[in-house]
Amino acid sequence: SSELTQDPAVSVALGQTVRITCQGDSLRSYYASWYQQKPGQAPVLVIYGKNNRPSGIPDRFSGSSSGNTASLTITGAQAEDEADYYCNSRDSSGNLGVFGTGTKVTVL
């Protein structure tokens, strides 16, 4: 079982704001990175570090962290943001490489 827990699914109205959370003890010490995956496609990095976006990722995507919870916020969700989102960080021993359980985002 994953050491990073995410809500299985969330929905958001077009143009509204949605926050996706990732909980785990390791997040008290380490940053999470966030990945978007659309059906039949490879994951794409959307947020890394404290709150950094790779080139080409819209600024409606942002990241934050508090205590044992990391969050990905989509401000003004668009239809093309409908996808699965995964967080990634270290495990409780500090080893790299654990993914969250994933959150399916539906844009209504």
Add this chain to the structure above:
Amino acid sequence: QVTLKESGPVLVKPTETLTLTCTVSGFSLSNARMGVSWIRQPPGKALEWLAHIFSNDEKSYSTSLKSRLTISKDTSKSQVVLTMTNMDPVDTATYYCARILGQWDYEVYILYYYMDVWGKGTTVTVSS
């Protein structure tokens, strides 16, 4: 342009050994604070990290699969190879490789990592 491409068999039989190759371009496997991860995703399920290898040859494996996995790299060929022994139908999945980058946050003095570029994945079915 950084790219990664996975290759390997489409179908393997139970108990066989799977060998997957990730061929990279646009960067060198000898670059500092860079590495390659292998990740898999069974149909309809979540991503699962398997292993990674860094430029200094540091390796790490999933705790649950450690006894079955071996990762290695050939810098001259720009390839990272993952072998998984004793394959089972539950290992049926799409297997991805991704570049890992390490970056310092000097505000809090943390070295953090992320996977910035992924291959398209290769689907492996385990069946007799």
